[in-house]
Amino acid sequence: MDFVSSFTLITAELQICAAGLILLLVAAWAGDKAATGITYAAAAVLFVAGFGLIPALHMGVDGPDTLAFGGLMKVDTFALFAKALIYLAAIACLLVAPAFFNSEAAGKERGLRAEYPVLVLFAVLGMSIMVSAADFMTLYLGLELNSLAAYVLASILRADTRSAEAGLKYFVLGALASGILLYGMSLLYGFTGGTDFGVVREGLSGELATGALFGLIFVMAGLAFKNAAVPFHMWTPDVYEGAPTPVTAFFATAPKVAAVALTARVVFDVFGAQALAWQQIVMFTALASIVFGALGAIGQENLKRLLAYSSINNVGFILLGLAVANEAGASAMLVYLFIYVAMSLGSFVALLMLRSESGDLYETFADIKGLAVTRPVIAWCLLALMFSLAGIPPLLGFYSKFVIFNAAVEAGLIAFAAIAIAASVIGAFYYIKFVKVMFFDEPAGVVTGKSGTAHWVLLILTVAIISPLGYFLTPSLTDLADKAAGALFMAV
């Protein structure tokens, strides 16, 4: 357990950390003029860091060799899978940012600020640490680094009241959740005598003491907040609506992956011996998220708000895979995460392309009426994304639900799966409303602005992934997810 091997394991984090600090200095000296350059540099750093993960991800690593710094971090295939997804999502969100901030859409504060890419880098660093945490201290460190960067990102348009409101709400509620989580952790520490996942796990075996049970519940509640799962979802619609759209796209993808991966790590590594205790909680939050996410979205007129509810709904399905509490469920959850990231990114990029001539963004249903006539390519892409989110075959969104429900049924949770899938029909209602507005209504004709290459590339790429062509990816995706899920269960 020498430091060299520990540092080798966290190469990606080191790269991001170093790049973040250097780019921060560049931002300080060169100012906002260099913002676009810094953005592309940050994206390149993430790409390089992500590229470095490929060999280990391909080989599949697990077991004691993956522990770094005396068991504080665990860089196994599961962590690598989550990291790769987080980096990809963050790169996409960096690439779409300049066009947004340098246009009318940014309001009074036109112009990309140099802090933006640096903050994204630090948020990603926090997430990287989160997903490879093997100790409650590491977990909290990563979580807070990510959250603090995210609070600032939400309110980066300081003069925009909605953005400021989003940042404040996110901060106050996020701090509350962190407090709950910390309290749960302290209870667990008190009852088990350690913060290391393995030690806590040992301490929790056998009969669960009431205090330890409270600790478990508080930790689960704190994590549910970070996942934006019902009943801790209230902040999501407001934050998603208020934050600048590239930031919302970021929130809906990368931190979601990190939070879900962290939850999976905690429930299996720490509470693995108390499956019955946490399974009930996850089952409830999963079903409640599916139902409330679907019902809440029905009345929405604002597209960002609607996608916020959609993300709550999707988290429900992801947690459904977690609730299965076996390797197949975890693997299904990872497959779902991958497809979810592609669908969310695609949807938000499409929203970013609904621009006026001067670059102002449109974000209500009334604005996208008849989009199929005025901007057919965007409309068809959105159609594919929406049917995919609704889980209608032959789009890949169906496959994500397919694996989750397959795992649930194979584990014998048939009634649970039946209720969840019936509730997914409610969700279909608002997804097809998108299609109805774009294809059936008379054109409103306000979306006239042109979009940059980055947007088009990202949109076409994500739509290609979720199109039926994506099914050809499924064998390798399943293979990777199986390896990652296997690594997650290695310790158990």
Next chain:
Amino acid sequence: MEGFPILTIMLLVPFIGALACLFAGTAARAIALLTTLITFALGCVLWANYEIGGAQWQFTERAELFAGFSYALGIDGIALMLIMLSVFLMPVCILASWTSITKRVGEYMSAFLLMEVLMIGIFSAQDIFLFYIFFEASLIPMYLIIGVWGGDNRIYASYKFFLYTLLGSVLMLIAMFWMVAEAGSSDIPTLMQYDFPAGAQTWLWLAFFASFAVKVPMWPFHTWLPDAHVQAPTAGSVILAGVLLKLGGYGFIRFSLPMFPEASAQFAWFVFILSMVAVVYTSLVALVQHDMKKLIAYSSVAHMAIVTVGLFAFNVQGLEGAMIVMLSHGLVSGALFLCVGVIYDRLHTREIERYGGLSINMPYYALFFLLFTMASIGLPGTSGFVGEFLSLAGIYQTSTLVALVSTTGIILGAAYMLYLYRRVAFGDQKNEDAAAMADITPREWAMMAPIAAVVLWMGVYPESFLAPMRADIAALDARIASAAPPSDSQLTIGTPREEAANAVADHGGGLPEHREYSQEGDH
């Protein structure tokens, strides 16, 4: 034909056509017609090379392209006939939309060609999940067809169609997961031979029923159908009535019956009761409609009830009859929607009251309309008769009561169809604009004449259509025979009378060869 992937080609040709149409603008009409004709020709090749009495599954293809399920295609006689129905109706649909669709032609034709891909896929899928993917995917193009090119109330109809059918099928997916986990294979032929525990069959059957009953549609799950039919454009109605409704019947014959024979027997009476209600109730509803499309839509529900009755009769006649009714109804109701479309294009109303005396100014039209009306009623010599007769003969062997009630459907069918025909084609020319309509154009001839020819062919010589299915239906019958519900028609052969009943004068002069007449039911 060994090794030639004809089914994949039949999927690819319309798919490529669909992509081409999307970018072609108004040239899409010609591209779509050409594509559907090529696909039809491929279908004919398929039929010609189908070996009657050969292997049960022919033209099989298999590739492990995806995780969780495989790309497996293959057809039996039942699937062959339904594929033929789909590829035959498609060029007709394209012709029917030739002039009536003026906005967004490329997207429209593309949606139809996509439908064709999905329908061929549904009938040829040999992997249960591949089937589900094709089955569910058909919602997307149909939702667009109704919603973009439909009538005034199209939005409501498209939502209802989409959500109703989606809710029906998601439960089936859960059942499929369970079945595959239990049987260890997602291969349909394997699952058809697998004996699921009787207790589980009940639940599985209900889950599949939820999906297929909505598709068929059976009373009381039929309410989406009149809305969807009325609001869809003419060609959309043809596809809905012609092929999409057959998915339910195909589902019963491919999944529910062979996979869950015990549960099917257990629920046979449930199906019979729903079907009997459907026959009588929807026929009566059809009788009072003012809208032609709605009338035909309700008549579809009644005809499909004859199909479900035949399917659950648990004997060969019933199954064969159900298949022929499905094929015949696909042609006839499709043709009737075309007939409505022809006059709708001229007068832009579906109100029966607005027409009258069309046989005076549109004699050829009236002739075709009459033929299809008679076929819908089930006049001997048309396809409708063969199917309904076989179905009812089949159900008579299981339950005389169900046979009795179902047969009233034919009388009621004659009532509403003839009443419709009288009001539209006969009587005085009470509306001037209707009286001024021109007779059918060559394009409309090209739509009607082939269907009329096949309707007569199926009515006069149904053997061509029954032969490919015979072995498959016999196999299915053998599979489900042990579970068949008890019969109340007591088809026992009585002892022959000593003498003929009318042999009063000549004692002991009974003719021996008359004995066979008393052996009713021994066929």
